[in-house]
Amino acid sequence: MSTPDFAAITTAAIDRMAEAPNARLRQILAVVLRHLHDAIRETRLTEAEWEAAIAFLTRTGQMCTAERQEFILLSDVLGVSMLVDALNHAAxxxxxxxxxxxxxxxxxxxxxxxxxxxxxxxxxxxxxxxxxxxxxxxxxxxxxxxxxxxxxxxxxxxxxxxxxxxxxxxxxxxxxxxxxxxxxxxxxxxxxxxxxxxxxxxxxxxxxxxxxxxxxxxxxxxxxxxxxxxxxxxxxxxxxxxxxxxxxxxxxxxxxxxxxxxxxxxxxxxxxxxxxxxxxxx
Structure with missing residues (x-):
């Protein structure tokens, strides 16, 4: 039985975007995919854990209304909002x-x-x-x-x-x-x-x-x-x-x-x- 080539999956996913007309989108998503795939390999994520992550993100989207933005809350509590702010608004x-x-x-x-x-x-x-x-x-x-x-x-x-x-x-x-x-x-x-x-x-x-x-x-x-x-x-x-x-x-x-x-x-x-x-x- 052959050993799965995990790196090849990541490379294929990134290469598949080569013709994307938006160069910035291509650049950002390539980095995101690389780190996401690395995290999955490093933690040896199980199917059940990935399904739980999908369910969590689904519930987050379902919670959003005109008065409440659950994804902003998620960004905030993970420190992502402050990191983006720090990168873009250095005093x-x-x-x-x-x-x-x-x-x-x-x-x-x-x-x-x-x-x-x-x-x-x-x-x-x-x-x-x-x-x-x-x-x-x-x-x-x-x-x-x-x-x-x-x-x-x-x-x-x-x-x-x-x-x-x-x-x-x-x-x-x-x-x-x-x-x-x-x-x-x-x-x-x-x-x-x-x-x-x-x-x-x-x-x-x-x-x-x-x-x-x-x-x-x-x-x-x-x-x-x-x-x-x-x-x-x-x-x-x-x-x-x-x-x-x-x-x-x-x-x-x-x-x-x-x-x-x-x-x-x-x-x-x-x-x-x-x-x-x-x-x-x-």
Whole structure:
């Protein structure tokens, strides 16, 4: 009986793509196939284990809806989202660091006046006044930059997860003033579990990992001629800062809210944007 030529199977699968018109697709898939085949050979994967993997991916796809993206959650908890972010958004000198986008962005919200509240109903959380500036890496203020923000309610859920919350609750957009400043009123965010009632949650349990993210506020900042910044601000002292389920914490993004005269808390933070990369049209 002849010994199977495992390497020949991999070579054949890659060679079969030689005529693919999209060179980049051909390049990426060739690398993915090579590593996937190597992993199967190295672990001597059984048919039952491969069937279980297919079933897991099938359940992941079936869990996806317009409000929930289970594949993004899977990418997040495996550290893939942060790796892609790190490759594509390395912060240069004087540039704010980015982090994962997450699955709960709900589209651009109406632009509110500076200092407006992003709450659409009363909440029992501690009042928080957020003040920020947006500037270039060279320190020039950026007027008219769009600052989009979103966060969870005190129950640990975003409005798109919780039918009891009004749409757009704890979400808003702001435009920076001539000096690059913006401000809004909110409540101190809380730590929360990512949705763990699906296959990604089952995977975390099987791996002995918790599903929790430390308290944070999401920011997405855009301005013509500058690279989009997607980031969070995390609250100092949160118990999950060192074990974020999606690996999104960076030291420069941890902030300490300061006590205000009215009993609320305040955060002041300076965001800096990198120049947009030059385009080289073919």
């Amino acid at each position: 240069g000198d004087g540039v704010s660091e980015s982090t994962v986008f997450g699955p709960f962005y709900a589209g651009r919200q109406p632009v509110l006046a500076a200092g407006a509240s992003i709450l659409k109903r009363p909440e029992e959380g501690t009042p928080l006044h957020m003040r920020g500036t947006v500037s270039t890496a060279r320190g020039a203020p950026l007027a008219g930059a769009l600052v989009e923000v979103w966060q969870t309610a005190p129950n640990g859920q975003y409005d798109v997860q919780d039918p009891q919350q009004p749409a757009g609750h704890l979400r808003a957009s702001f435009e920076t003033a001539a000096d690059g400043s913006f401000a809004f009123a909110t409540i101190v965010p809380v730590s929360y579990p990512i949705p763990d009632d699906g296959p990604v949650g089952a995977l975390l349990e099987a791996l002995g990992r918790h599903p929790n993210r430390p308290a944070h506020i999401h920011f997405m900042i855009t301005a013509p001629g500058y690279r989009r910044l997607v980031t969070h601000l995390f609250i100092e002292g949160d118990p999950y800062l060192t074990s974020d389920a999606v690996f999104g914490v960076k030291q420069s993004l941890i902030v300490r809210p300061q006590a205000q005269a009215d009993g609320s808390l305040g955060i002041d933070y300076a965001f800096t944007l990198a120049d947009a990369p030059e385009r080289h049209d073919e």
